[in-house]
Amino acid sequence: MTLGDTNDVRQPGARSERGLVQAAMAGDAEAFSDLASAVVARLYAVARLILRDEAAAEDATQDALVVAWRDLSALRDADRFEAWLHRVLVHTCYREAQRRRRRIEVEGQVRPISEPRDPGDQSVIKDEIERGFARLSVEHRTVLVMHHYLGYTFPEIAETLGIPVGTAKSRIHRATVAMRAALTADNDPSKQRGQVA
Amino acid sequence: MNERSTEPRPDPARDQQTGRLLEEWLRDEAPSHEPPVLVPTVRARIAFTRRRPAFLIRDWWRWRPGRTDRRFLRMNTVTQLAAVVVLALSGFGLYMVADGGPTTDPAPPAAVTALDPEEVIAKVTGSLDGTVGTESLEIGEYAFEHRGLQGTGIVTADDPRLTGQTEIVFEWDDFLPQAGMGAATKSFTIHIENDGGAWDGLLLGVRYPDEVYGDSHTAGLLTGSGTYEGLSAYLMLEGKNHSYTFEGLIFPGGMPE
Numbered sequence: 001m002t003l004g005d006t007n008d009v010r011q012p013g014a015r016s017e018r019g020l021v022q023a024a025m026a027g028d029a030e031a032f033s034d035l036a037s038a039v040v041a042r043l044y045a046v047a048r049l050i051l052r053d054e055a056a057a058e059d060a061t062q063d064a065l066v067v068a069w070r071d072l073s074a075l076r077d078a079d080r081f082e083a084w085l086h087r088v089l090v091h092t093c094y095r096e097a098q099r100r101r102r103r104i105e106v107e108g109q110v111r112p113i114s115e116p117r118d119p120g121d122q123s124v125i126k127d128e129i130e131r132g133f134a135r136l137s138v139e140h141r142t143v144l145v146m147h148h149y150l151g152y153t154f155p156e157i158a159e160t161l162g163i164p165v166g167t168a169k170s171r172i173h174r175a176t177v178a179m180r181a182a183l184t185a186d187n188d189p190s191k192q193r194g195q196v197a
Numbered sequence: 198m199n200e201r202s203t204e205p206r207p208d209p210a211r212d213q214q215t216g217r218l219l220e221e222w223l224r225d226e227a228p229s230h231e232p233p234v235l236v237p238t239v240r241a242r243i244a245f246t247r248r249r250p251a252f253l254i255r256d257w258w259r260w261r262p263g264r265t266d267r268r269f270l271r272m273n274t275v276t277q278l279a280a281v282v283v284l285a286l287s288g289f290g291l292y293m294v295a296d297g298g299p300t301t302d303p304a305p306p307a308a309v310t311a312l313d314p315e316e317v318i319a320k321v322t323g324s325l326d327g328t329v330g331t332e333s334l335e336i337g338e339y340a341f342e343h344r345g346l347q348g349t350g351i352v353t354a355d356d357p358r359l360t361g362q363t364e365i366v367f368e369w370d371d372f373l374p375q376a377g378m379g380a381a382t383k384s385f386t387i388h389i390e391n392d393g394g395a396w397d398g399l400l401l402g403v404r405y406p407d408e409v410y411g412d413s414h415t416a417g418l419l420t421g422s423g424t425y426e427g428l429s430a431y432l433m434l435e436g437k438n439h440s441y442t443f444e445g446l447i448f449p450g451g452m453p454e
Contacts, residue, residue, distance in 0.1 A: 027248060033240045040239065044231035049223060058232055063349060065239045070246050070364075095349065129222045148216060149223040173212075180215045 021078040024069070032072070036065045043089050049145045050093045052134050053100070060096040064089040086150070087160045090142055097138040125183075132182030140175035147172055245390055317428055318448050323354030325363065325434065325441045339379070341371040352389050356447060358425060361391030373410065380406045383413060394423020396430060411437035418452060 017038060023031035043064060047057035068088050075084050133141060142161070146152040152160065158168040348365040369383035381404040389396040402415025414435060421428035429452070432445035 029243055033243055036239050036243070037236050040236055041229065041231045044235065045227040045229070048228050049226060054232070058235055061231065061235060062239055062242065066242045066246055067347065067364075069243045070249050073248060091347065095347075125218065126222055126225075129218060130226075133219075133222075144219060145223065148220045149227065176212050176215055176219075179219060180211055183215065 018078055021081045025072055025075060025078060029069070032069050036069075039085065040065065043085070046086070046145055046150065047089060047093055047096075049149060050090075050138060050141050051097060052141070056096045056100055057093075060089065060092040063092040063095070067092065083156070083160050086146075087162070090161060093142065094138060128183050129179070132179045135182055136175055136178055140171065140178060143168065143171045144175050144179070245395070247388075247395070314449055318446070319356050319358075320444065321354050321356040321359055321430070321432075321447055322444045323352060323356075323359060323442070325352045325436075325443060326350050339372060339374045341373070343367065343369050343371070354443075357391070358393060358421075358428075358447060359389060359396065359430060361389045361395075363390075364388045371410070372406075378407070378409050380404055380408075381413075383415065385415075387417075387419065389419070394421060394425040396421050396425065398430075400432070400434065402434070409437075413437060413441070415441070420451070 017035065020031045020035045020038075024035055040061060044057055044061045047060040047064075048054065051057045051060060064085070068085055071088075075081060133144070136144070143157055146157045146160065147154075154168050154172070155165050157163075157172070158165040161168065163171075346367040348367060350363040350365065352359060352361055352363050354360045365385050365387050367383065367385045369381055369385075371379065371381045373379035383400075383402040383404070385400050387396075387398055387400055396419040398417050398419030400415050400417030402413050404410075404412045404414070416431070416433045419430040419432065421430070428447055428449055430445055430447045431452075432443045434441040434443040436442055
């Protein structure tokens, strides 16, 4: 199992990767480049889920790895590299979202008028989840991705984001409730006309 | 969005179901591969990015809301002793200078004599557009401190030597007795990078008490590296919300001492 494995992202890094982290911490740029190659796919996947935009995810991932290299001397424990890197990534995602927010607000997106559909249809459900997820704030998407995709526990999310555990819990709860509300709203035809997403 | 006002009643069963649906959807949605250009770009950027020593990096990723940063108080004994020795030596040095004690004329940096001023000196104007995080800590009534906020941006100058990608670490204190208005003191380290090399420096600035949040008057000195080795750039920036225009001078050596 490796740090870059997208199938089980909770496994700790293999010994060789711990060695890479230690070498990178000591200033070995080549080791860090190898490490970056190993983790980049998963970092990009997380950024893509949080930001819902390929170009933004690419920029955020790129920035996260460069910032990680630049500030790696601040990491004291090689075993915590993964959590540390995720926090760096979340920060670069926030920045990227902020950078693009103004343009998105100006452009807006008028959803087309949709026809009533069978709410039990799997593709309909996926479509509803996608729309509901896209409507969440970047902070809410982040906690949902950490919890439901990375499998982080509440304390792990709290530690990674630097927030109290209670805040992490309530943020996830609100995000879940907002998702549920969005799914409910999408099934209500009276709310499907001319919404600005 | 006001979530509280539209929040449905708690429904654990439906929340679990929503969670399960979300899990499946996230797994399906997550791309399995990064864009092909990403790794080569990261490798190239890493090659041009210098490591920052640990003592220059605020332990920002361990920051917790409500924890007041008192780094000096957390120093161990050896570090405290070292700090005291450094301060004592600095004080002694100042005393000797003030007292007319023996001093040596500082030799000009070697780079000054190696560069032709006519070729390297230039007035430069441009702009800096950046973004920055929003973490802050309230330290008293109307007083806020912001520490170690990392930003990125682009400097566009009429001199290509100063044009490039920028990374910035902001530290500032706000004193806001009125909503959105009041003084501030700021410092930020800046790193500008392009194909020819990099510029690093510290910029210091203020906002006056009658100005609104975001305004800034900042100036500082950058030192060149790479093909800009031996050059300095003095910049004066005006602007707000991390969008600045600036003018300044690129010149050989450093400021006279």
